[in-house]
Amino acid sequence: MPNLKDLKTRIASVKSTRKITKAMQMVAAAKLRRAQDAAEMARPYTERFNAVMAALASSVGDSDSAPKLLSGTGKEDVHLLVVLTAERGLCGGFNANIAKLAKQKARELKGQGKTVKILTVGKKGRDAMKRDYGDLFVGHIDLSDVKRIGYADAQGIAKDVLGRFDAGEFDVATIFFAEFVNVVSQIPTAQQIIPAAYEADEDASDSASTLYDYEPDEESILADLLPRGVATQIFAALLENGASEQGARMSAMDNATRNAGEMIDKLTIEYNRSRQAVITNELIEIISGAEAL
Amino acid sequence: MAETMQFDLVSPERSLMSAQVKSVQIPGADGDMTAMPNHAPLITTLRPGILTVETDKGTEEFVVTGGFAEMGEGLSVLAERAVPTKDVDQTTYETMVDEAHAAYQQTKETFQNEPGPVDDAAKLLADMVAVGGRIGLSPKQPNL
Numbered sequence: 001m002p003n004l005k006d007l008k009t010r011i012a013s014v015k016s017t018r019k020i021t022k023a024m025q026m027v028a029a030a031k032l033r034r035a036q037d038a039a040e041m042a043r044p045y046t047e048r049f050n051a052v053m054a055a056l057a058s059s060v061g062d063s064d065s066a067p068k069l070l071s072g073t074g075k076e077d078v079h080l081l082v083v084l085t086a087e088r089g090l091c092g093g094f095n096a097n098i099a100k101l102a103k104q105k106a107r108e109l110k111g112q113g114k115t116v117k118i119l120t121v122g123k124k125g126r127d128a129m130k131r132d133y134g135d136l137f138v139g140h141i142d143l144s145d146v147k148r149i150g151y152a153d154a155q156g157i158a159k160d161v162l163g164r165f166d167a168g169e170f171d172v173a174t175i176f177f178a179e180f181v182n183v184v185s186q187i188p189t190a191q192q193i194i195p196a197a198y199e200a201d202e203d204a205s206d207s208a209s210t211l212y213d214y215e216p217d218e219e220s221i222l223a224d225l226l227p228r229g230v231a232t233q234i235f236a237a238l239l240e241n242g243a244s245e246q247g248a249r250m251s252a253m254d255n256a257t258r259n260a261g262e263m264i265d266k267l268t269i270e271y272n273r274s275r276q277a278v279i280t281n282e283l284i285e286i287i288s289g290a291e292a293l
Numbered sequence: 294m295a296e297t298m299q300f301d302l303v304s305p306e307r308s309l310m311s312a313q314v315k316s317v318q319i320p321g322a323d324g325d326m327t328a329m330p331n332h333a334p335l336i337t338t339l340r341p342g343i344l345t346v347e348t349d350k351g352t353e354e355f356v357v358t359g360g361f362a363e364m365g366e367g368l369s370v371l372a373e374r375a376v377p378t379k380d381v382d383q384t385t386y387e388t389m390v391d392e393a394h395a396a397y398q399q400t401k402e403t404f405q406n407e408p409g410p411v412d413d414a415a416k417l418l419a420d421m422v423a424v425g426g427r428i429g430l431s432p433k434q435p436n437l
Contacts, residue, residue, distance in 0.1 A: 041307040048303065048371055052336060052363050151305040151374075212363075215323050215337040224338050225361060228373070235305055 004278070007271040011264060018260035024090070025253035032183070032246035038149070039180065039239040046236045053198040053229055055212065056222055067219075069162075069226040072195035073171045078115045080138070080170040081106060082161060082193075084177040084237055085125030086245040087144040092252035094178060094186060094245055099128035101188040102176045106133055117170055121157060121238075138169070149242055154235030161234075162227055165194055177237040178244035184251050186244035193233050196226060298330040299367030300346060302355065304375045309355065310346065318345040319362050319370065320420075328368050335364045341393065341420040343378065343427055344370065354378035356424055358389060359417070378428050386430050393421040 057070060083102045085095045102125075106116045118133055120126040121141045130137075141157055143149070161173055173194040178186040214221055297313040316329045320342025339362060344355045360372035376385065400414040425432035 038306070042305055044301070044308050045303045045305045045371055048301075048363070048369050052361070052371075056336070154305075211334060212365075213333060213335040215321060215335060221336060221338055221361065228360075232305060 004271065004274060007267060007274065011267045011271065014260050014263050014267065018257055018264065021253045021256040021260060025250055025257060028091075028246045028250040028253060032243060032250055034148075035239070035243040035246050036180075039236075039243050042236060042239055046232055049225075049229065049232050050198060053196070053225065056218060056225070057196075057198045059212075059218060067223055067226055069165070069194055069230070070196055070222065073168075076114070076171045078117065078170040078172075079109050080117045080119060080161070080164065080173040080194075082119045082121065082157070082173060082175045082234075083125045083129060084175060084234075084241050085120070085122035085128070086241070087123050087142075088245075089124055090252065091245055091249035092255075094248035095122075095124040095128060097186070097188045098176050098178055099125055101190060102129065103132060105174070105176075105190060106136070119161070119164075138164070149235075149238050151231070151235055154238055155231045157234050157238075158227065158231035161194070162230060170194075175234060175237050177241045178248075180240050180243040180247060183247045186248055191233065191237065193230055196229055198229075296330045297349070301367070301369045302344070302346075302372065302375055303369065304360075304372050309375050309377070310353070312346075312348055314368075315347045315349065317347070317368055317370075318343075320344065320357065321362070328362075328364055332364050332368070335362075337362050339370070339372065341389075341417060341424055343424060344372075344375070354428075356381050356386075356389075356428065358393075358421070381428060381430070383430050386425055386428075390418075390421050390425070393418045 081102055083098060085098050089095065102118070106118070109116050116133075116136050117138045118129060118136045119139045119141070120129060120137065122143060126137075126140050139160065141160065143153060146153055164170060165173070172192065174190050174192050176188065176190050179189045180186055297315055300310065300312055300314040300317055301308065302310040316327055318325060318327045319337070320340050322338040322340050325342070326337070339357055339360045341358050342356075344357050346353045346355070355372075355375045355377055357370070357372040358374045360370065360375075362368065362370045374389075397411075397414040397418045401411050404410045422432050422434065
């Protein structure tokens with residue numbers, strides 16, 4: 001049986017752990033609200049953008065003059081996987097789940113004989129993928145200095161990706177991120193961004209049939225908008241990721257706090273029992289000593 | 294009361310304005326245009342310039358750096374970046390010009406023998422510079 005002093009120090013240390021996890025949970029909750037607001041604010045832009053793109057894409061269609069970003073290069077031999085993860089850990093399975101999905105996809109593509117290239121955004125994703133697929137890395141984008149994700153950050157990533165596309169480094173690009181459902185559930189998601197797949201919403205079918213005038217012509221608008229579309233999608237994904245990360249961290253820290261509480265209870269009972277045992281022991285010694293006289 | 298239409302001005306980071314308006318002056322890529330209620334459906338790209346919104350309560354102005362506008366039943370302007378004119382000071386403006394200048398330099402390097410894209414970038418830069426004069430700041434002349 002551990003002695004009383006040991007138990008006491010353990011209880012104290014678990015208590016301070018609980019304080020830390022509790023604080024982290026509260027910080028994550030505050031950040032989550034901010035991240036959710038940011039995601040909320042960006043939604044109108046993304047929705048309208050996609051509606052306009054769907055209208056444009058359907059009017060330009062599959063003609064030969066359609067830009068490569070829309071129609072693809074005609075091959076799909078080389079795939080670029082853009083893995084968006086967090087810069088920090090201690091957020092449950094958040095980073096691991098995204099990395100797992102990306103790894104699974106990489107394995108699948110390799111099985112089909114395709115070439116896979118990986119671009120990581122966020123330190124944790126790079127660490128998680130390095131062991132298995134480190135040789136496929138083509139780059140890494142560090143966002144650890146960024147306090148609050150802005151559109152400019154997404155543009156930076158988009159520029160990197162588009163530069164590689166223009167240089168013919170890959171045919172198909174897919175981004176991996178976690179979609180925020182609620183605090184306890186974040187779904188790792190894969191989304192193809194190049195060639196862009198814009199589909200008209202069902203309720204937008206009325207507006208899609210509207211005949212728009214284009215100024216300048218459709219093709220130059222499309223050429224202008226497609227690169228922006230990539231940035232917009234990456235931005236939306238980054239924001240979802242931000243909210244998911246905080247949500248995951250919040251529930252992970254909530255669990256940790258609860259576990260610490262349980263542990264404290266258990267240790268306290270053990271502490272009280274052994275203290276009682278010591279007292280009983282002393283009493284027995286005194287009584288038997290008195291009887292012996 | 295004059296006829297009004299729904300107008301939304303959104304940037305990727307937030308929605309700046311959503312209101313019933315009488316008319317909106319848009320800096321279109323091919324020239325300025327004024328959109329009024331019941332305008333024919335149109336999609337146009339924007340150049341850097343000033344977007345003037347006229348509502349019942351008066352006019353509001355925004356500096357936009359690019360993006361596009363969609364006219365359907367209402368008007369939505371999706372700007373890459375939009376700032377209310379009164380919030381633009383000399384430093385913000387100079388940063389915008391510097392960004393346009395950097396983009397121009399980069400285009401110039403990428404397309405060395407194609408005048409097309411370079412001219413376009415130069416035009417964007419010139420537009421950005423001109424915005425300064427329009428909103429009463431001293432225009433910043435970049436070194437070309």
